[in-house]
Amino acid sequence: MDIIVAENIRKKFKLKNGQKVKNNGVVSDEVEALSGFNLKIRKGEFLVLVGPSGSGKSVFLDLVSGLSAPTGGVIYLDGKPVQAPSAKTGYVFQQYALFPWRTALSNVECGLEAKGVPKDERVRIARELLSLFGLSDFEDRFPYQLSGGMQQRVSIARALATKPEVLLMDEPFAALDAQTREILQNELIRIWEGTDTTVIFVTHSIDEAVFLADRVAVVTARPGRIKELIEIDLPRPRTGEIRSSTEFARNRHKVWLALKSEVSKAEQYTKLATGFAG
Amino acid sequence: MFQSRGGKDKSMNISNQIKGWFASLTIPFVLLVLWQVIVSLGYVPAIILPSPEKVFSTFMTNITQNDLLRHVAASLERVILGFIIGALGGFSLGLLMGLSRTAEKIFGPTFHVIRQVPVIGWIPLIVMMFQIAEIPQIIVISLAAFFPMTLNTLAGVRNVRKEYLELAAVNGFKGLKLIRRVIVPAALPSIVTGTTLSLGMSWAVMMAAEFFIDTSYGIGTRIQAGRSSFNMALVLVGIFTVGLIGYGLTITIEALGRAVNNGRDVHKEI
Ligand SMILES: Nc1ncnc2c1ncn2[C@@H]1O[C@H](COP(=O)(O)OP(=O)(O)OP(=O)(O)O)[C@@H](O)[C@H]1O
Numbered sequence: 001m002d003i004i005v006a007e008n009i010r011k012k013f014k015l016k017n018g019q020k021v022k023n024n025g026v027v028s029d030e031v032e033a034l035s036g037f038n039l040k041i042r043k044g045e046f047l048v049l050v051g052p053s054g055s056g057k058s059v060f061l062d063l064v065s066g067l068s069a070p071t072g073g074v075i076y077l078d079g080k081p082v083q084a085p086s087a088k089t090g091y092v093f094q095q096y097a098l099f100p101w102r103t104a105l106s107n108v109e110c111g112l113e114a115k116g117v118p119k120d121e122r123v124r125i126a127r128e129l130l131s132l133f134g135l136s137d138f139e140d141r142f143p144y145q146l147s148g149g150m151q152q153r154v155s156i157a158r159a160l161a162t163k164p165e166v167l168l169m170d171e172p173f174a175a176l177d178a179q180t181r182e183i184l185q186n187e188l189i190r191i192w193e194g195t196d197t198t199v200i201f202v203t204h205s206i207d208e209a210v211f212l213a214d215r216v217a218v219v220t221a222r223p224g225r226i227k228e229l230i231e232i233d234l235p236r237p238r239t240g241e242i243r244s245s246t247e248f249a250r251n252r253h254k255v256w257l258a259l260k261s262e263v264s265k266a267e268q269y270t271k272l273a274t275g276f277a278g
Numbered sequence: 279m280f281q282s283r284g285g286k287d288k289s290m291n292i293s294n295q296i297k298g299w300f301a302s303l304t305i306p307f308v309l310l311v312l313w314q315v316i317v318s319l320g321y322v323p324a325i326i327l328p329s330p331e332k333v334f335s336t337f338m339t340n341i342t343q344n345d346l347l348r349h350v351a352a353s354l355e356r357v358i359l360g361f362i363i364g365a366l367g368g369f370s371l372g373l374l375m376g377l378s379r380t381a382e383k384i385f386g387p388t389f390h391v392i393r394q395v396p397v398i399g400w401i402p403l404i405v406m407m408f409q410i411a412e413i414p415q416i417i418v419i420s421l422a423a424f425f426p427m428t429l430n431t432l433a434g435v436r437n438v439r440k441e442y443l444e445l446a447a448v449n450g451f452k453g454l455k456l457i458r459r460v461i462v463p464a465a466l467p468s469i470v471t472g473t474t475l476s477l478g479m480s481w482a483v484m485m486a487a488e489f490f491i492d493t494s495y496g497i498g499t500r501i502q503a504g505r506s507s508f509n510m511a512l513v514l515v516g517i518f519t520v521g522l523i524g525y526g527l528t529i530t531i532e533a534l535g536r537a538v539n540n541g542r543d544v545h546k547e548i
């Protein structure tokens with residue numbers, strides 16, 4: 001069953017006066033971020049989006065979350081068009097993922113607070129989630145007092161608190177060092193495997209994509225659309241050891257091949273744009 | 279810039295504080311010595327510049343015999359009442375204009391024209407409209423508090439990062455909850471600055487208001503009395519009192535501001 005259906009999505013941004021951009025070689029004052037973007041996401045799956053920088057992955061997540069509306073096409077969530085942010089979706093941003101004036105606990109409570117859940121109940125749920133991420137001792141800390149990895153754990157806990165059907169994650173681990181990143185991937189997959197939440201996860205790391213995903217969706221260079229959907233045939237539950245298996249390497253290679261040509265295309269565009277091409 | 283994550287070292291703090299007090303007393307001490315020297319050498323007639331000793335004794339007799347404390351209390355009461363009215367009004371208008379472009383279009387131009395007139399400029403008009411001395415005093419003081427509060431609240435609300443508004447939206451904050459739980463906390467540093475400036479302005483304008491509007495009690499009234507009886511020592515007592523109490527108010531409101539901001543350090547982006 002598909003929980004999210006994106007049908008023929010287009011998203012354009014009007015540029016400021018005097019700014020120009022090339023869309024498929026045509027000069028325009030509108031950026032075409034997505035065009036002909038079709039994607040069906042199965043209920044409960046872990047879908048990872050990879051694609052060149054500027055290919056519209058973040059724009060797509062914003063559309064799914066209801067933060068912005070498509071220029072054309074419709075995104076269905078549970079059969080209904082997405083129109084505004086709702087409690088059905090949780091969103092983990094890469095930056096500004098927490099309110100700096102709230103403690104870790106109070107940040108996790110946010111979504112519940114907005115829903116009007118009573119204080120006791122809120123605190124109970126938030127404590128449970130923090131302990132799931134091993135952060136029980138840090139509940140009274142403000143974000144700036146936490147390491148980057150802890151901050152991201154808190155923001156994932158925050159997004160999970162309202163038990164969303166869909167969890168959107170935009171490069172949540174991109175700013176972390178390699179070790180912390182692997183630890184968080186392991187934690188995320190352990191916690192997710194115990195839920196029936198659907199996840200859409202954006203990353204630039206092929207390893208991260210293969211380790212986490214049921215399917216990897218490769219997005220083309222701008223204007224973005226789905227180029228290829230790759231099934232990751234690694235067994236679950238997954239643990240860290242799987243990273244060194246030959247199966248992992250085979251899946252990794254599949255994704256790499258699909259991504260390679262798009263990344264070099266995107267590079268060419270930028271070179272043309274900055275005037276390096278002969 | 280290095281920022282320590284934990285609390286500061288307590289023992290360092292205390293010795294630094296003592297050093298700080300000494301440092302802050304250097305200039306007053308130098309000025310006092312200079313004053314004494316000028317008076318002792320007889321450069322300036324005593325009627326223009328009385329000796330520090332004379333000013334001090336005037337201060338003591340004013341406290342014991344001339345109700346100085348009552349004058350101070352009258353001024354403080356006016357300032358606090360005017361400040362609360364003006365700051366609340368300024369906060370409300372600033373918030374309203376910050377949240378709604380329509381409200382800014384409606385109120386903005388009038389507000390900006392009115393604030394070009396120095397607060398003291400309104401005194402004749404207000405005095406003519408309200409006969410009882412206390413009311414125009416308070417109106418003038420609340421006007422002084424109103425403008426900085428409005429401007430800083432407006433700026434704070436306008437400058438709330440788009441990212442925090444998006445985070446609020448995906449968390450489901452709407453309406454009043456959005457304002458109370460996200461917009462006001464995000465704008466808090468600017469609101470605290472506005473509050474501090476407002477109180478400072480209220481205190482300063484109080485003195486002018488008391489010069490122009492007759493009242494029986496008030497520290498400004500006292501200075502005025504000193505001037506008309508050519509009692510320079512009394513004038514100086516008034517000036518020192520205004521300066522010191524104003525400083526006390528500033529320190530208090532700044533400490534309150536820090537307490538409100540404590541920990542929730544909005545300046546530290548993450
Ligand atoms: N508000 C906006 N105004 C104008 N152009 C925009 C806006 N938001 C996004 N874009 C453009 O849309 C395109 C897609 O942006 P998006 O942020 O989705 O890329 P991305 O795939 O997430 O890239 P990255 O991997 O670097 O995060 C980019 O070319 C970007 O410049």
Ligand SMILES: [Mg+2]
Binds near residue numbers: 057058059170
């Ligand atoms: Mg992005």
